[in-house]
Amino acid sequence: MQSVVEVHNLTKMYGKESAVSEVSFTLEPNKIYGLLGRNGAGKTTIMHMITAQLFPTSGEIRVFGEAPYENTRVLSQACFIKESQKYPDTFRIADVMEVAEACFPNWDKAYAHALIKEFRLPAKRRMKKLSRGMLSSVGIIIGLASRAPLTLFDEPYLGLDAVARSMFYNHLLEDYAEHPRTIVLSTHLIDEVSQLLEHVIVINEGKLMLNEEAESLRGRALTVVGPASVVETFAAGKQIIEREAFGGLLKATVMGGLNETVLRQAKALGLETTAVSLQQLIVHLTGGNSERKAVSV
Numbered sequence: 001m002q003s004v005v006e007v008h009n010l011t012k013m014y015g016k017e018s019a020v021s022e023v024s025f026t027l028e029p030n031k032i033y034g035l036l037g038r039n040g041a042g043k044t045t046i047m048h049m050i051t052a053q054l055f056p057t058s059g060e061i062r063v064f065g066e067a068p069y070e071n072t073r074v075l076s077q078a079c080f081i082k083e084s085q086k087y088p089d090t091f092r093i094a095d096v097m098e099v100a101e102a103c104f105p106n107w108d109k110a111y112a113h114a115l116i117k118e119f120r121l122p123a124k125r126r127m128k129k130l131s132r133g134m135l136s137s138v139g140i141i142i143g144l145a146s147r148a149p150l151t152l153f154d155e156p157y158l159g160l161d162a163v164a165r166s167m168f169y170n171h172l173l174e175d176y177a178e179h180p181r182t183i184v185l186s187t188h189l190i191d192e193v194s195q196l197l198e199h200v201i202v203i204n205e206g207k208l209m210l211n212e213e214a215e216s217l218r219g220r221a222l223t224v225v226g227p228a229s230v231v232e233t234f235a236a237g238k239q240i241i242e243r244e245a246f247g248g249l250l251k252a253t254v255m256g257g258l259n260e261t262v263l264r265q266a267k268a269l270g271l272e273t274t275a276v277s278l279q280q281l282i283v284h285l286t287g288g289n290s291e292r293k294a295v296s297v
């Protein structure tokens with residue numbers, strides 16, 4: 001099946017500073033991706049380039065097999081929801097929905113109306129009078145109802161309360177099950193979305209750091225706690241990405257090859273083990289101290 005997005009050696013320079021540096025990855029059809037990384041890592045810049053809102057300095061981008069620039073065939077299939085979306089001053093929610101309907105061939109009007117009700121949005125209120133959370137809800141509704149084969153959400157829920165965020169996740173999963181498409185979620189709330197993600201791409205300081213199935217990442221690291229000498233025995237030859245000593249005890253998070261054998265080894269040594277969440281893992285990997293930097297991913 002043809003890839004939805006292919007980027008190859010994608011680079012964006014701002015003067016002498018590189019925001020994105022030689023990044024290559026592929027997005028497949030009908031998958032939910034997490035595009036993750038710390039502030040300023042380059043995620044938004046990458047999404048702007050994929051959706052033809054920014055030219056790369058060098059490198060190649062193919063979206064549905066074609067260059068996206070001034071390509072309405074491609075761009076009508078892509079919906080990019082960003083946190084800082086601007087709307088004309090006179091627009092009401094209903095006007096925004098009308099424009100979205102005209103832009104996206106798969107637009108589901110009935111679904112958009114149902115979501116407006118569920119998110120309790122005042123359809124006739126002007127956009128400039130909406131609260132921060134309401135503006136985010138409008139973006140989320142457009143992203144969902146567009147049913148675009150490539151939908152990108154860039155930190156879409158500024159100001160949204162936990163109830164509304166949970167509504168968003170539930171709708172995303174339900175609607176994705178009925179209408180599979182490629183979804184990219186860029187967020188710092190990794191724990192909240194980790195169960196939604198099928199594949200994870202981590203960008204760190206403009207470079208691709210990790211490009212892996214979420215399932216395989218979930219088994220990538222383990223935290224063990226026990227007497228320091230026993231933990232050292234267990235961790236020998238393994239990559240330690242974090243260690244914390246307290247009293248005679250040591251807590252160590254180790255990477256790589258976690259399987260039944262490793263778990264049995266920890267158990268036989270009497271060590272307490274806990275799984276490392278996707279968020280913890282990514283915090284470790286992008287955290288920046290010398291031990292973490294040594295980790296190869």
Ligand SMILES: Nc1ncnc2c1ncn2[C@@H]1O[C@H](COP(=O)(O)OP(=O)(O)OP(=O)(O)O)[C@@H](O)[C@H]1O
Binds near residue numbers: 019039
């Ligand atoms: N127009 C611009 N001019 C100069 N530098 C820019 C411009 N836009 C972005 N940058 C820089 O490019 C880098 C990447 O920014 P980008 O917005 O892509 O990061 P991000 O990963 O989306 O961050 P966040 O999670 O904070 O949204 C940052 O160092 C940022 O300061």
